[in-house]
Amino acid sequence: MGILETAKIPTGKVEHEYYGTTARHYDAAYAADTRLKDIPFYVDVAKSVNGDTLEVACGTGRILLPTARSGVRIDGLDFSPDLLGILRNKLKSEPEELQDRVLLYHGDMRNFALDKTYRLITVPFRPLQHLFTVNDQLAAFRCFSAHLKSGGKLAFNVFYPNFQLLDEVGVEKVELEWVDPQDASITVSRSFLRKSVDKLNQFFEGEFIFRSYRGEQLINEERSALNMSFYTYPQVLLLLKTAGFRVKEEYGSYDKEPISVCKEMIFIAEKV
Numbered sequence: 001m002g003i004l005e006t007a008k009i010p011t012g013k014v015e016h017e018y019y020g021t022t023a024r025h026y027d028a029a030y031a032a033d034t035r036l037k038d039i040p041f042y043v044d045v046a047k048s049v050n051g052d053t054l055e056v057a058c059g060t061g062r063i064l065l066p067t068a069r070s071g072v073r074i075d076g077l078d079f080s081p082d083l084l085g086i087l088r089n090k091l092k093s094e095p096e097e098l099q100d101r102v103l104l105y106h107g108d109m110r111n112f113a114l115d116k117t118y119r120l121i122t123v124p125f126r127p128l129q130h131l132f133t134v135n136d137q138l139a140a141f142r143c144f145s146a147h148l149k150s151g152g153k154l155a156f157n158v159f160y161p162n163f164q165l166l167d168e169v170g171v172e173k174v175e176l177e178w179v180d181p182q183d184a185s186i187t188v189s190r191s192f193l194r195k196s197v198d199k200l201n202q203f204f205e206g207e208f209i210f211r212s213y214r215g216e217q218l219i220n221e222e223r224s225a226l227n228m229s230f231y232t233y234p235q236v237l238l239l240l241k242t243a244g245f246r247v248k249e250e251y252g253s254y255d256k257e258p259i260s261v262c263k264e265m266i267f268i269a270e271k272v
């Protein structure tokens with residue numbers, strides 16, 4: 001499988017990414033992230049396609065739920081039972097007709113097999129950056145192709161690798177802060193600490209550090225691993241071409257700036 005199986009895992013009390021602590025804080029953290037402006041883009045893509053959508057790596061439904069609320073039939077697949085559990089609970093308080101438009105699957109984007117094909121597959125908010133070898137990346141793109149109808153579309157994004165930022169190893173940075181939705185007297189902050197970078201294989205290892213404060217007093221600290229690969233633009237083009245896709249649209253931001261602005265790399269590709 002991925003190269004991380006043999007990579008040194010950070011020591012200390014670190015949980016698997018997207019389980020436990022990260023899952024518990026996921027919605028509150030990203031609700032506080034004012035830089036994240038991807039929801040209207042993915043909802044619009046899904047509405048523009050005449051047919052069912054599959055969101056691969058749907059997480060807690062941050063994008064899946066608004067898409068379903070817009071009237072689209074959308075299935076979701078993710079490999080974290082914790083995130084899927086949060087989404088299942090949220091679905092329970094949605095109207096029955098919306099619940100009927102959504103099916104959830106537990107699976108791995110490299111090798112899932114559903115007996116269904118879609119007009120659109122979306123992979124929003126960088127899940128492909130959790131695949132660490134060319135084999136795994138290609139397996140995922142081929143799996144997407146196998147689940148698309150002829151002429152079906154694939155929409156996804158990965159970040160543009162900011163090489164200056166990637167050089168910042170061992171520096172902890174506070175990224176987000178929010179009020180604990182369970183207890184308004186608690187403020188939670190999330191930092192990211194990059195622990196190592198493998199520039200040849202294009203991935204880094206790091207961890208999220210969640211600190212909870214009551215007033216000025218630190219009352220809890222939890223850590224979760226966050227390891228990510230990064231892609232160059234020609235690498236994405238080659239993966240798409242090899243898996244039988246043609247790029248239809250590409251953007252550098254959710255304001256649809258040209259991809260050459262080198263911020264985010266957002267693609268809409270078509271199954272050839």
Ligand SMILES: C[S@@+](CC[C@H](N)C(=O)[O-])C[C@H]1O[C@@H](n2cnc3c(N)ncnc32)[C@H](O)[C@@H]1O
Nearest residue numbers: 018057058059062078079080108109125127130
């Ligand atoms: C940054 S989150 C994005 C979640 C959601 N799309 C969103 O926009 O909020 C990355 C997601 O990728 C999922 N993931 C990572 N590796 C995966 C894999 N091999 N197969 C399926 N899901 C995976 C994680 O569980 C997590 O839900």
